[in-house]
Amino acid sequence: MKHLLSPLDLSxxxxxxxxxxxxxxxxDPKKFSHCCDGKKLATLFYEPSTRTRLSFEAAMLNLGGSVxxxxxxxxxxxxxxxxxxxxxxxxxxxxEICAMRHPKEGAPTVAASKSGIPVINAGDxxxxxxxxxxxxxxxxxxxxxxxxxxxxxxxxxxKFGRTVHSLIHSLxxxxxxxxxxxxxxxxxxxxxIREDVLKANNxxxxxxxRLEDVMPQxxxxxxxxxxxxxxxxxxxxxRMKNFYILDKPKMELAKKDMYVLHPLPRVNExxxxxxxxxxxxxxxxxxxxxxxxxxxxxxxxxxDKTV
Ligand code: NCD
Numbered sequence: 204m205k206h207l208l209s210p211l212d213l214s215x216x217x218x219x220x221x222x223x224x225x226x227x228x229x230x231d232p233k234k235f236s237h238c239c240d241g242k243k244l245a246t247l248f249y250e251p252s253t254r255t256r257l258s259f260e261a262a263m264l265n266l267g268g269s270v271x272x273x274x275x276x277x278x279x280x281x282x283x284x285x286x287x288x289x290x291x292x293x294x295x296x297x298x299e300i301c302a303m304r305h306p307k308e309g310a311p312t313v314a315a316s317k318s319g320i321p322v323i324n325a326g327d328x329x330x331x332x333x334x335x336x337x338x339x340x341x342x343x344x345x346x347x348x349x350x351x352x353x354x355x356x357x358x359x360x361x362k363f364g365r366t367v368h369s370l371i372h373s374l375x376x377x378x379x380x381x382x383x384x385x386x387x388x389x390x391x392x393x394x395x396i397r398e399d400v401l402k403a404n405n406x407x408x409x410x411x412x413r414l415e416d417v418m419p420q421x422x423x424x425x426x427x428x429x430x431x432x433x434x435x436x437x438x439x440x441x442r443m444k445n446f447y448i449l450d451k452p453k454m455e456l457a458k459k460d461m462y463v464l465h466p467l468p469r470v471n472e473x474x475x476x477x478x479x480x481x482x483x484x485x486x487x488x489x490x491x492x493x494x495x496x497x498x499x500x501x502x503x504x505x506x507d508k509t510v
Pocket of ligand 1: 254255326332365366408427428457466467
């Protein structure tokens with residue numbers, strides 16, 4: 204059985220197939236509206252979410268399936284002390300596939316080891332967020348036509364931002380992608396990303412603090428929120444939260460065909476005055492998230508070859 208726990212669970216060829224399917228779905232979603240008739244997706248969310256949970260639910264409903272689940276640990280038996288291993292054994296009797304978000308790194312992997320159904324990691328602590336990465340890859344491919352030959356600036360909380368970790372892991376597999384990591388020193392990428400992922404694979408990257416300085420070089424700017432919930436103390440968060448604010452003067456330094464992505468939610472890091480700039484792609488990105496999750500559900504249920 205296939206799970207999606209890390210972005211590397213799919214080979215580049217499998218990813219290509221999945222993104223091609225997502226593209227076909229985007230072109231004609233109605234054509235896929237009965238592919239999952241009679242199937243159920245369980246969403247087990249032990250941490251807050253808007254886009255990820257609802258886009259998974261929208262994806263399954265668009266495919267003709269149904270959804271069930273919980274949206275906080277408090278409203279599940281986790282509040283009574285049930286382990287994720289026991290929960291998933293039970294959920295395996297209720298649904299054909301599940302998406303799990305959990306504050307503890309590795310929880311979806313533990314669940315997958317006891318599961319009778321495919322488990323999708325919908326975000327585990329500060330670790331990985333593979334379906335956001337699928338969304339990001341689809342967005343970059345749709346905007347640029349390819350996942351090769353570009354410079355990406357990842358800006359903000361690169362320490363706790365799991366979307367950044369997953370995206371770096373995935374993009375190093377494409378040709379000639381240069382990374383500019385833009386963060387205050389306290390929020391730079393964890394050592395395992397710098398050493399085991401970037402350096403170990405001889406990837407072209409630099410780490411800088413000032414966004415303005417590198418703006419003209421970028422083809423994609425991936426902004427992120429400072430991850431308040433992962434800070435150990437409130438004062439550190441308050442000091443960091445407005446470190447970067449993307450506004451019109453900064454956008455003037457950028458290429459005319461640079462695109463701004465953001466996994467959302469946005470707090471202050473992108474001024475709303477940017478939203479109407481044709482280079483602002485973050486709401487389009489959220490829409491692609493539904494298509495890519497439809498493609499993922501079909502793939503993990505083994506239905507991708509039948510459509
Ligand atoms: C991200 C997450 O949960 O990691 N959100 C999302 O799933 N789109 C980013 C974030 O919360 O900052």
